[in-house]
Amino acid sequence: MKVVIHTLNFWPEPVSTGKYTGELGFALAERGHSVGVVTSPPYYPNWKIFDGFQAIRFETQVIDGVEITRCPLWVPVRPTGVKRILHLASFGLSSLPVIIKKAWERPDLIIVIEPTLFCLPGAWLAARLCGAKAWLHIQDFEVDVAFELGILKRKWLQRLVSTIEGFWMRRFDRVSTITPRMVERLKDKGVKPGNSILLPNWVDCTAIFPILDNGPLKEVLGLPSHKCIALYSGNIGEKQGLEMIIDAARQLSHAADLHFVICGHGAALERLKDYAGQMENLTWLPVQPVEKLNQLLNAADIHLLPQRADVADLVMPSKLTGMLASGRPTVATAYPDTQLAKVLDGKGKVVPPGDVRRFAEAISTLVADPDQRYLYGKVARRYAVEHLGMEQIIDRFLREAERLGPNASKFRGHAEWTDRRVP
Secondary structure (H helix, E strand, C coil), X not given: CEEEEECCCCCCCCCHHHHHHHHHHHHHHHCCCEEEEEECCCCCCCCCCCCCCCCCCCXXXXXXXXXXXXXXXXXXXXXXXXXXXXXXXXXXXXXXXXXXXXXXXXXXXXXXXXCCXXXXXXXXXXXXXXXXXXXXXXXXXXXXXXXXXXXXXXXXXXXHHHHHHHHXXXXXXXXXXXXXXXXXXXXXXCCCHHHEEECCCCECCCCCCCCCCCHHXXXXXXXXXXXXXXXXXXXXXXXXXXXXXXXXXXXXXXXXXXXEEEECCCCCHHHHHHHHCCCXXXXXXXXXXXXXXXXHHHHCCEEEECCCHHHECCECCCCHHHHHHCCCCEEEECCCCCHHHHHCCCCEEEECCCCHHHHHHHHHHHXXXXXXXXXXXXXXXXXXXXXXXXXXXXXXXXXXXXXXXCCHHHXXXXXXXXXXXXX
């Protein structure tokens, strides 16, 4: 199969959409498929172009059999609402001629990743020009999230953008997204049930696995080895609601056996650091290299996953897969009927969004009960292995690609799966 992936975020971005799209591209290439990627220079989660990449040039490189074309991108220093739109639009515009040019290479399948909505028309047009199948994969409903968070506020604008979004979604041959609730939401946008499928984010359970003695790992990261570590690791943005962690740390400042860690980068980092001030029981860590991810996740005794109520079921935190695979319990904020709460049932504690008192109580309860932490972690690890394995989900993607036809035989990879790593 010859496949083109059109995505704003790609390897070597270490988190979120870039991580999963990168792993998809390299996995397909390893299985013997021809893979081309139209993307931007990496910038996320720091909102700064990575060293060694250019913001204003078209560049092409081939890595592990994947041809990667990077298109110019404007990255704002402080991504406000209007600036975010211009940021996304800059990639949609710069990548348009490249994705159209890819149509002349006669791919069998063109996959576009949302965000960003600006790329949907170009990817669809390219597919139609060359007779390829067009596949839309949604990591989060960026339009809904933007209005729920107040990034975009005017009702008429919401109706207009939602209409445009639904129009383009309905034109793709297949639309996938990462949770059952998000699949249900596709119906509200007019996508036919037969055209939508579940394609969850995955985890390499051979790369992320439990290490029971995490004391030495804590010391390597400069954390107190004798204390119970409550860790948040991931993007530090507005939709995470990380004020909850800071407020809980204040409430539990008397707990001598507990220490909080926030690891990552993002648009809200400096604001949250100012909000926290100087706290003896809270450590901030920068984004860790991919090769240290298992070490970081295993340094935790408890994972923390706050989430704002207004984005429930619009996104599924991508960091959750690694948290589960590490075999540690999670304390999260979500309402009982959300997808996140269902996934974490029996794997930790879930409290209502915004309830700092109950969030702190849940953490404190687990700190005092190592046996319960172990049991929750054991269930979490088993769930990751049985339901979120990378090989299983890539196989599901290829089976669905085969169903699209008409060149069904092309969609079977001839290379055997091996335990590989993204470079």
